[in-house]
Amino acid sequence: MVAGIQVHTSTAKQAQTEILTDEALTFLGALHRTFDKTRKSLLVARETVQQRLDGGLPLDFPPETAHIRAEAAWQCAPPAPGLEDRRVEITGPTDRKMVINALNSGAKTFMADFEDASSPTFKAMIEGQVNLRDAIRRQIDFESGGKSYKLIENPAVLIVRPRGWHLEEPRVTVDNAPMSGSLFDFGLYFFHNAKELVARGFGPYFYLPKMEHYLEARLWNDVFNFSQSYIGMAHGTIRATVLIETLPAAFHMEEILFELRTHSSGLNCGRWDYIFSFIKRRRADRGAVLPDRKDVTMTVPFMDAYVRLLIQTCHKRKVAAMGGMSAQIPIKGDEKANEEAMSKVRADKLREVTYGHDGTWIAHPLINKIARAVFDEHMIGPNQYHVRREDVRVAAVDLLNTAVPGKVTFDGVKSNVATILAYTGAWIGGNGCIPYNWLMEDAATAEIARVQLWQWAHYGTRMDNGDPVTAELIDQLLSEVQDDVRKAVPAIKDENLRIVSEYVKGQVRQAWPSDFLTSDLMPYLAAADGVPPKFQKSAL
Incomplete structure (x- = not known):
């Protein structure tokens, strides 16, 4: 000691x-x-x-x-x-x-x-x-x-x-x-x-x-x-x-x-x-x-x-x-x-x-x-x-130049939903790096997916089909992609998918996105390790 x-x-x-x-x-x-x-x-x-x-x-x-x-x-x-x-x-x-x-x-x-x-x-x-x-x-x-x-x-x-x-x-x-x-x-x-x-x-x-x-x-x-x-x-x-x-x-x-x-x-x-x-x-x-x-x-x-x-x-x-x-x-x-x-x-x-x-x-x-x-x-x-x-x-x-060619598409929104669900579900389960759709996904790529979903929903960005990105659309996709995620990353537990789904639903409805998903979700890992509740949540 x-x-x-x-x-x-x-x-x-x-x-x-x-x-x-x-x-x-x-x-x-x-x-x-x-x-x-x-x-x-x-x-x-x-x-x-x-x-x-x-x-x-x-x-x-x-x-x-x-x-x-x-x-x-x-x-x-x-x-x-x-x-x-x-x-x-x-x-x-x-x-x-x-x-x-x-x-x-x-x-x-x-x-x-x-x-x-x-x-x-x-x-x-x-x-x-x-x-x-x-x-x-x-x-x-x-x-x-x-x-x-x-x-x-x-x-x-x-x-x-x-x-x-x-x-x-x-x-x-x-x-x-x-x-x-x-x-x-x-x-x-x-x-x-x-x-x-x-x-x-x-x-x-x-x-x-x-x-x-x-x-x-x-x-x-x-x-x-x-x-x-x-x-x-x-x-x-x-x-x-x-x-x-x-x-x-x-x-x-x-x-x-x-x-x-x-x-x-x-x-x-x-x-x-x-x-x-x-x-x-x-x-x-x-x-x-x-x-x-x-x-x-x-x-x-x-x-x-x-x-x-x-x-x-x-x-x-x-x-x-x-x-x-x-x-x-x-x-x-x-x-x-x-x-x-x-x-x-x-x-x-x-x-x-x-x-x-x-x-x-x-x-x-x-x-x-x-x-x-x-x-x-x-x-x-x-x-x-x-x-x-x-x-x-x-x-x-x-x-600071934001002249970026490209569009927001339905497939792009769906891909971000699947990426954050797959990666973060794996992360809570102890795996911090996963291959998904032949791309190597880690915390950084999941973070892009998270803040893009927030940004698009927050500003009501219209997809190339004319429809706006909404929190309700993201809710729908979180449900629809789960079977694909389970097939691609079979080790993910259903409970972790539920946790991540609720987390993403909350994120896209916040006034501002959180700084880091890893800070947000660290309490789940701390609790699993038996850490007293008063130390589980970041003090920052």
């Missing part, structure tokens, strides 16, 4: 014994007591920004940091060992089989995801920590169903994505307050593995999600310095890539790099969350209504501007500008449909490499060959930092 720290569940008893040691809990307590007050104040600041946006004040580049953007001399740290060449990165959850398959995929790095690709049951979070610890020490091999799973000689370099600043970990409280999910995930991985990683020639590497302001990056930098000092490690050993996946963060790219410059390894175009944030943050703007999700591609004006600015910004400061995820996955049993899907992947990766990206994301090992071939052909060296993109001129108005 560590004074002031309580663990409210034993759903992963053996793993908890190995990971939640007194020493590790003491470190978590130190992180919480040092940084949680600042974290919460920054989340309140997000609400203030939203109120200004609702009042009609548009986003712009922060005037107080103009000198940082204008100063040409500063650069970020050089690439850390294993991060010089990141042309293909595979992402996925932290279950044992996935970790081995991803590390063996042939990709340069593996982003082990505690966030959007994971349902944060305590069992998943803690066993994921065990799996990563064992992978680092090459003790992860196992057998299942008569098949052996073993690491290859030179696996992908490991990068870990903790949960975002907005998420809490209610199963562990410090001084009767739930821990930050970010500090919990980061803290356990760093405490148990940082020195081992350095001894093996690498380092503790992270992806940082969902930030909205450069002060949130400063907080991470403070956490890194504190943690390195705590274990006696040289400052700058940690490296972090920041996902630019919120609309406000697009206006803070250089500042985010500046705050993390001694720990930075670049920025990433988190495309799906970025679309979600674009809709959510512009919720009060009737002119920002977007068409069907499939029509909001990387080539529409506001997405194209964001990509070009990110590449220019990163290469100006000599760090990686990472591309994003194609949603397509291999289609078995239909050669023609599979080739069409893989052609979309090739086109997406070709756009990325010719724009100047230094690497890209994949969600399935079989796509590695396609992505690798495109980058190998067009990126001769380990990266493209020399592609400065000095031709790029992106103004605030470009990042």
Whole structure:
């Protein structure tokens, strides 16, 4: 027992014994007591920004940091060992089989995801920590169903994505307050593995999600310095890539790099969350209504501007500008449909490499060959930092451009209803990443579906058949698609479908959509883990 720290569940008893040691809990307590007050104040600041946006004040580049953007001399740290060449990165959850398959995929790095690709049951979070610890020490091999799973000689370099600043970990409280999910995930991985990683020639590497302001990056930098000092490690050993996946963060790219410059390894175009944030943050703007999700591609004006600015910004400061995820996955049993899907992947990766990206994301090992071939052909060296993109001129108005061709269709509405029902039903059941209609769906794509349904219903958007999108139409579709969802994802329980249906019905009738479905629905996971009711609901 560590004074002031309580663990409210034993759903992963053996793993908890190995990971939640007194020493590790003491470190978590130190992180919480040092940084949680600042974290919460920054989340309140997000609400203030939203109120200004609702009042009609548009986003712009922060005037107080103009000198940082204008100063040409500063650069970020050089690439850390294993991060010089990141042309293909595979992402996925932290279950044992996935970790081995991803590390063996042939990709340069593996982003082990505690966030959007994971349902944060305590069992998943803690066993994921065990799996990563064992992978680092090459003790992860196992057998299942008569098949052996073993690491290859030179696996992908490991990068870990903790949960975002907005998420809490209610199963562990410090001084009767739930821990930050970010500090919990980061803290356990760093405490148990940082020195081992350095001894093996690498380092503790992270992806940082969902930030909205450069002060949130400063907080991470403070956490890194504190943690390195705590274990006696040289400052700058940690490296972090920041996902630019919120609309406000697009206006803070250089500042985010500046705050993390001694720990930075670049920025990433988190495309799906970025679309979600674009809709959510512009919720009060009737002119920002977007068409069907499939029509909001990387080539529409506001997405194209964001990509070009990110590449220019990163290469100006000599760090990686990472591309994003194609949603397509291999289609078995239909050669023609599979080739069409893989052609979309090739086109997406070709756009990325010719724009100047230094690497890209994949969600399935079989796509590695396609992505690798495109980058190998067009990126001769380990990266493209020399592609400065000095031709790029992106103004605030470009990042806010809503000239998106396309329509809202009945099929698009139905697809969003099915996607959020399937994904969120699986998420409550403990699965945070599902293939659905030959697309890889995670929390980000479900969030697009949720806020689009709200946006269309809120503004009475007319579909191409002339009918308006209404809450009643969405109610009807929630009932109609359930059989299809059950067939596609048979593990989903009927009770979870009922919970999600009621949740979506409530969402489309709210004055404003909630910030995150994962925050809204976390109490179901906390209750299943036996957490006392007073800690189940986020205090934020």
